[in-house]
Amino acid sequence: MTTATERSITLERPRPLGPLIHFLEHQFLRFRTTFRGTVVSGTVGPLLYLLGIGVGLGSQIDAQDSGLGTADYLQFVGPGLMAAAAMQTAASESLWQTAGLLRWEGTYVSVSNTPLSTGQLFFGHVLWIGFRVFVGSAIYLAVLAGFGVPTSLLALLSPFAALLTGMAFGSLISAWTGYTTKDQSYAVILRLGIIPMYLFSGAFYPISQLPAALEFLARLTPVWHGVRLCRGLIIQQDLNPSQALVHLAVLAAYICLGLFLGSRFFRKTLGS
Amino acid sequence: MASKPVIAKDLSKAFGDFVAVDGISFEIEPGESFAMLGPNGAGKSSTMRMVSTVSPRTSGELQVLGGDPLADGSAIRSRLGVVAQEDNLDAALTLRENLMVYARYFGIGWKQAGRKADELLEFARLADRAKAPVMSLSGGMKRRLTIARALVNEPDMVLLDEPTTGLDPQARHLLWERLYQLKERGVTLLLTTHYMDEAEQLADRLVIMDQGQIVAEGSPASLIAQHVTREVLEVRYPADSTVDFQTLGLRNEPLADRTLVYTDDGEGTLAKLITDGHTPTSSLVRRASLEDVFLALTGRTLVE
């Protein structure tokens, strides 16, 4: 490398994680303007779902009789809804939003001209989605606590389980957004991917109620693992440490796959 | 002096079967201002994007600031300033935040980033809008901010892809002046443009690109001297006229609405046409430009 011309500014010696941290700073700065709205809708959303489904629909369901193993339906469905919400948040951040950053407005295109590498950019992108999901889940947990759902302090770990669920969906769906320029496919992903997963995630009823083939498919989805972890942590139902480890490992595997694919597709898009 | 900021040998870029850059070779000297001139689709941006390290080359050799873009991308980018053809500003942030956030990526501390941002807003004559959202800017203002942003890291080389497209004449001249200042500081400039006058004003040396290839290279003056005459006589005749410039021994280029006659003495040639009984309906004598070089080399005009 040739020597640099004299500068009036000092460039820090590049640290391996430096640009990644600056990426997250950038996202925080962007987030500032929408933070309040996120908190408001992040509170109202859970309230509506918990009242409508947990309390309303729950009044028609005898939790003991139906073998849910909880005091009432709200207790069963609440933690599941929290994990499912993590999936939905991650999906909505990963489609149009991500295409805007990557293509339409091109914020990521300009960022790719800085020392940040594409791998770091994608990892930061997914971490950021995870953070958004974490904030949403922490609010969800607070609302659940308002309904008296959590049964122990272990519940405080559940936003982390939601974060991993969000990162799994965030990385995989963002990878898709990086791969394709066909934004018609985004609505298809929501309708034929996310909504079915939402319905068959085990949030509303145990997936053992499903036909065997469907149950098998449901077990493969990241969201089921997220639902199991959140429910296990919040109401201590049905989750021993080794099961928890399996769920964590599956989510981690999905995240790794998403990161691998996504950084490739982002590199291709940014470099074409 | 340091080694050459850019060395390209047989550099190519293909998108699928389509070859956008077809084996070009050029070298840029330190502190030089080097331009790529060419029509739409010539491969200028594709070349810029390879030099900026984000787009991997398909074949050939490329060295940027002494490093290999494929291997040393991050280190090279830390010393580059890039103005892409599209502005790509962050619409969620204010002008000042756009500059500060960008500076941070280069490892510049918050305090210095703030100082640098203010300095560059001044430079781009946008200081009074520091706290405005980017969305509120006009196209030309966005362009100026994008150029300012490319300077946050005080780069050794600045890549400018059509820097003045969309700027009004005043803003263009302001930018040219700023680019002179950079050049005086020893910064190497690589720019693309459609504007002949811009290339003539800014470039020490330039290449003319067409269909992915370099068709000519040199200083603006030498290209004109080499490929066309000193002056150009533009004449118009009624559609049914049958003036045969070839038999008159005049080098010419017929266009749809007029004919360009290459000559070292425009007035003299015009006078001779008139005494020979070929009085045109209108005529114009002007200095030959890079536009004429392009036309002479490719038989097409640069700006359709």
Ligand SMILES: Nc1ncnc2c1ncn2[C@@H]1O[C@H](COP(=O)(O)OP(=O)(O)OP(=O)(O)O)[C@@H](O)[C@H]1O
């Ligand atoms: N990502 C891409 N995929 C496919 N083809 C591409 C891509 N980028 C550029 N091309 C093609 O490569 C050719 C050269 O494009 P490029 O953008 O380099 O031209 P240019 O000289 O910058 O033109 P302009 O003056 O219009 O900016 C064009 O024919 C273009 O369609």
Ligand SMILES: [Mg+2]
């Ligand atoms: Mg271009």
